[in-house]
Amino acid sequence: MEKNLVLIVLLAPFIGFLGNVFFGKKAGKGFAGALGTVAVAISFALSVYFFLQVNQTGKPIAVTLFDWITVSNFKLDFGIVLDQLSLLWLLFVTGIGSLIHLYSISYMHEDENMHKFFSYLNLFVFFMITLVVGSNILIMFIGWEGVGLCSYLLIGFWYKNQDYNDAAKKAFIMNRIGDLGFLIGIFILGSMFSTLDYAQLKAAITAGNVDTTKLTVAALCLFIGAMGKSAQLPLYTWLPDAMAGPTPVSALIHAATMVTAGIFMITRLNFIFDLTPLVQNIIAIVGAVTALVAASIGLFQNDIKKVLAYSTVSQLGLMFLALGLGAYNVAVFHVITHAFFKACLFLGSGSVIHAMYHEQDMRRMGGLRKIMPITFATMMIATLAISGIPPFSGFFSKDEILLTAFHANIPLWIIASLASIMTAFYMFRLMYLTFYRDFRGTEEQKHHLHESPSLMTLPLIVLAILSLVGGVISLPFGGSWLNHYLAPLFNGSHAEHHLGTTEYILMAVAVAGGLIGIGMAYAKFLKGGAVPKEDHEMTGLAKTIYHKYYVDEGYMALIVKPINGLARFFRDTLEPALSQLVFSLGSLANGLGNLGARVQNGSIGLYLFAFVIGFSVLFIYLFLA
Amino acid sequence: MSTVLLIFYILSAFTLATAFLTIYSKNPIHSAIYLVLCMVSIMGHYLLFNAQFLALVQLIVYAGAIMVLFLFTIMLMNLNKEDEVHKPRMTRYAAVIIFILLCGVLTYVFVDTKPIMGEYDVTGQDFQSIKVLGKVLLNEYMVPFEFVSILLLTAMLGVVLLSKKEKSTR
Amino acid sequence: MENILNHIGIENYLFLSVILFCIGVFGVLYRRNAIIVFMSIEIMLNAVNLLFVAFSTYHQDAEGQVFVFFSMAVAAAEVAVGLAILVAIFRNIGSIDIANLKNLKG
Numbered sequence A: 001m002e003k004n005l006v007l008i009v010l011l012a013p014f015i016g017f018l019g020n021v022f023f024g025k026k027a028g029k030g031f032a033g034a035l036g037t038v039a040v041a042i043s044f045a046l047s048v049y050f051f052l053q054v055n056q057t058g059k060p061i062a063v064t065l066f067d068w069i070t071v072s073n074f075k076l077d078f079g080i081v082l083d084q085l086s087l088l089w090l091l092f093v094t095g096i097g098s099l100i101h102l103y104s105i106s107y108m109h110e111d112e113n114m115h116k117f118f119s120y121l122n123l124f125v126f127f128m129i130t131l132v133v134g135s136n137i138l139i140m141f142i143g144w145e146g147v148g149l150c151s152y153l154l155i156g157f158w159y160k161n162q163d164y165n166d167a168a169k170k171a172f173i174m175n176r177i178g179d180l181g182f183l184i185g186i187f188i189l190g191s192m193f194s195t196l197d198y199a200q201l202k203a204a205i206t207a208g209n210v211d212t213t214k215l216t217v218a219a220l221c222l223f224i225g226a227m228g229k230s231a232q233l234p235l236y237t238w239l240p241d242a243m244a245g246p247t248p249v250s251a252l253i254h255a256a257t258m259v260t261a262g263i264f265m266i267t268r269l270n271f272i273f274d275l276t277p278l279v280q281n282i283i284a285i286v287g288a289v290t291a292l293v294a295a296s297i298g299l300f301q302n303d304i305k306k307v308l309a310y311s312t313v314s315q316l317g318l319m320f321l322a323l324g325l326g327a328y329n330v331a332v333f334h335v336i337t338h339a340f341f342k343a344c345l346f347l348g349s350g351s352v353i354h355a356m357y358h359e360q361d362m363r364r365m366g367g368l369r370k371i372m373p374i375t376f377a378t379m380m381i382a383t384l385a386i387s388g389i390p391p392f393s394g395f396f397s398k399d400e401i402l403l404t405a406f407h408a409n410i411p412l413w414i415i416a417s418l419a420s421i422m423t424a425f426y427m428f429r430l431m432y433l434t435f436y437r438d439f440r441g442t443e444e445q446k447h448h449l450h451e452s453p454s455l456m457t458l459p460l461i462v463l464a465i466l467s468l469v470g471g472v473i474s475l476p477f478g479g480s481w482l483n484h485y486l487a488p489l490f491n492g493s494h495a496e497h498h499l500g501t502t503e504y505i506l507m508a509v510a511v512a513g514g515l516i517g518i519g520m521a522y523a524k525f526l527k528g529g530a531v532p533k534e535d536h537e538m539t540g541l542a543k544t545i546y547h548k549y550y551v552d553e554g555y556m557a558l559i560v561k562p563i564n565g566l567a568r569f570f571r572d573t574l575e576p577a578l579s580q581l582v583f584s585l586g587s588l589a590n591g592l593g594n595l596g597a598r599v600q601n602g603s604i605g606l607y608l609f610a611f612v613i614g615f616s617v618l619f620i621y622l623f624l625a
Numbered sequence B: 001m002s003t004v005l006l007i008f009y010i011l012s013a014f015t016l017a018t019a020f021l022t023i024y025s026k027n028p029i030h031s032a033i034y035l036v037l038c039m040v041s042i043m044g045h046y047l048l049f050n051a052q053f054l055a056l057v058q059l060i061v062y063a064g065a066i067m068v069l070f071l072f073t074i075m076l077m078n079l080n081k082e083d084e085v086h087k088p089r090m091t092r093y094a095a096v097i098i099f100i101l102l103c104g105v106l107t108y109v110f111v112d113t114k115p116i117m118g119e120y121d122v123t124g125q126d127f128q129s130i131k132v133l134g135k136v137l138l139n140e141y142m143v144p145f146e147f148v149s150i151l152l153l154t155a156m157l158g159v160v161l162l163s164k165k166e167k168s169t170r
Numbered sequence C: 001m002e003n004i005l006n007h008i009g010i011e012n013y014l015f016l017s018v019i020l021f022c023i024g025v026f027g028v029l030y031r032r033n034a035i036i037v038f039m040s041i042e043i044m045l046n047a048v049n050l051l052f053v054a055f056s057t058y059h060q061d062a063e064g065q066v067f068v069f070f071s072m073a074v075a076a077a078e079v080a081v082g083l084a085i086l087v088a089i090f091r092n093i094g095s096i097d098i099a100n101l102k103n104l105k106g
Helices: A002-027 A029-057 A083-109 A112-135 A137-154 A162-193 A197-207 A212-229 A238-242 A247-256 A259-267 A275-299 A302-322 A328-355 A373-387 A393-408 A410-435 A442-446 A454-474 A483-490 A501-527 A541-545 A550-597 A604-624 B003-024 B028-048 B053-076 B089-112 B130-139 B142-163 C010-030 C034-059 C063-093
Strands: A061-071 A076-080
Touching: A002 A061, A002 A076, A002 A112, A002 A410, A029 A061, A029 A083, A029 A112, A029 C063, A061 A454, A076 A112, A076 A137, A083 A112, A083 A247, A083 A259, A083 A483, A112 A137, A112 A259, A112 A410, A137 A162, A137 A212, A137 A238, A137 A247, A162 A197, A162 A212, A162 A238, A212 A275, A212 A410, A212 A501, A238 A247, A238 A302, A238 A501, A247 A259, A247 A302, A247 A328, A259 A302, A259 A328, A275 A302, A275 A410, A275 A501, A302 A328, A302 A393, A302 A410, A328 A373, A328 A393, A328 A454, A328 A483, A373 A393, A373 A410, A373 A454, A373 A501, A393 A410, A393 A454, A410 A501, A454 A483, A501 B089, A604 B089, A604 C010, B003 B028, B003 C010, B028 B053, B028 C034, B053 B130, B053 C010, B053 C034, B053 C063, B089 C010, B130 B142, B130 C063, B142 C063, C034 C063
Parallel strands: none
Antiparallel strands: A061 A076
């Protein structure tokens, strides 16, 4: 019974995918949307059921489906584990997933390929669930590749636009670099322990006698995988480009779920990272730097979705900072709250874009507050949450990260604080530019403006409420539910911070920082009424940052150009040389053949001679030799 | 030296000589006639073995049918002139060398197999009279025998088809 | 009934057959006239037939003679078809010199 239910959690979205693939087009848009949404909702309902069960008993549900790989002493089962961590992920993947499916019904209803969209989305959810619930790293890898594929398909969903296709390819290739690292990490672990099962790995590692050097290399490789999937420096550039996909996709895949897979992986394998402090330091530094760099780029972006994308990268950086400092539960907490408010922000921006006839440039917006009150209100809540203003959820999670950083390393704390001040600034810049003052778009757009239909606002409202109250799962005043819930997963409890004077001061500083950011944005964009300059008017630092520090161009010059040059060298110099060699071999054979053909001149006399001589030789060989 | 051996030697010498002359004559008609003589001498060998049936068949098929065919063909082509150009000298020498080589090799091979010299079995049974052969052919070898008839029929049809003048005049 | 081989000896027939066969081979190689080549082939066939009959007597068994009978039938068919082909060739190229038959050239 339980096994079947577990399977339904996994397979419901897959069935939705199949249904939409085979019948979606014929059955119509309503059916496609309903099927996709219901499939994910079923998963969600069952996830809730299992979550309640595990929360009560504290015992993970493990189901072994079949023996998968058995090669000499390497053995792997195909199994599903529903423990505290995977259930948490399941909950928000399927929960936010169903909300976004619901939203997409309305958002995509004008698209002729709606069934395709929903089948991709369902496939994505299926792979994401696979990633989360697998009982070993290899199953996680299947899901990992699967979500990468779906991400590619969905970014390039409007495949008639070549830019979007390029963005999809970029995302796929960048991820591939990370995936290679992940794969190598898996191989190293497999060769070290002859198993990839989480439980067995954990037992083997905690038993001691582990080659730390090898383990460090493995952990580093795994982190490279996480870097690719979760868009950390230096592999982050695909994520902003991934905004080419439809907005619900950005919300689901590139904000709430898929990009947190890296964090999931590191949290899942925390017992490995605990033993490799070097890699932990690298993670922390990479995370902090990513947070700062991405936030600074976000300051000057004018595309509403690009701002959110950089903010996602920045927040992911903060999560990695927490992971690097060993505060896995804090990272998980931030993943959850971030999923709420970032999904809400993306869906809100989608609502705006929908109203603006697919205009994404904030310089063309403004004054939407009165026309779209629900969108405005929900986005405002989410913005306050991401800016770290109490009592919104983001405050608690971000504050815990900052606290952890402060206790571990002051410079990291400074960087993270700077990043969150910038976050507050650019988020409010976005709000002011979009919703306040006068409308700056065309008359036609102005005429078209409208509040989105209820199918779109309902998910917004739910997500806004969640961003408002999401913090309660881990309140800092002792007795955090989340820490308690996740405790079985981690080695050695990370002592909860006792709220002393320092902590309160830090909180105040963080809030003050957020307020400063908001204040600056207020002064510049609301009071000052500044509108960002047009692209060509930008100068100096602003221009550099607007062009993302020319990172893409740097990659172009450092990697793409040399490779192209090398390719050209191979094509123009090496290949002709090689083919010369090969062709000369061929003409040698040809010449030999011609030489032999001369014997075959059609003269029967000669043939007869050859025949008789051959016959004699054969006789001599057979009977006389 | 028994009479039989003497007969054998004379017959063999005649066989080899006519065979050689078959090849060596410049005029194809002479060749054909020497070949007839050769066949007849081989028939003589068969008679020596008391293989009456084969001797008769040899006479009818080779000396009769096949030779008539050869002569007919030669007449048809009007080849009785001695106009054949000899092969190049090299080729002729090579042919002689190969003749000697092959003779040596085959003789050596057969001598090497060391057949029983001296006494030979005599079962006393009749194994080669026309009556016995007929029974063997039509009992044990009936199917191949029928196939031979089909083969001959096919060959006949083929010959007719081949020698028929084509209608289209090219 | 006595065995003729007691007087002659199987080895004599072996030598006779071999020499006859080699004369046939020699003819095939030596002459250019296709009809003579054909005759040489007949000589070779007869050499083999002769050996068959000799061994038939040697083993006191009819099988060898049956085989000779079949080989004669095949030879007859072969000669008929072969000569017909020669006639056709002669009709087409006006000669049966095998040096002129170069159509086997690849």
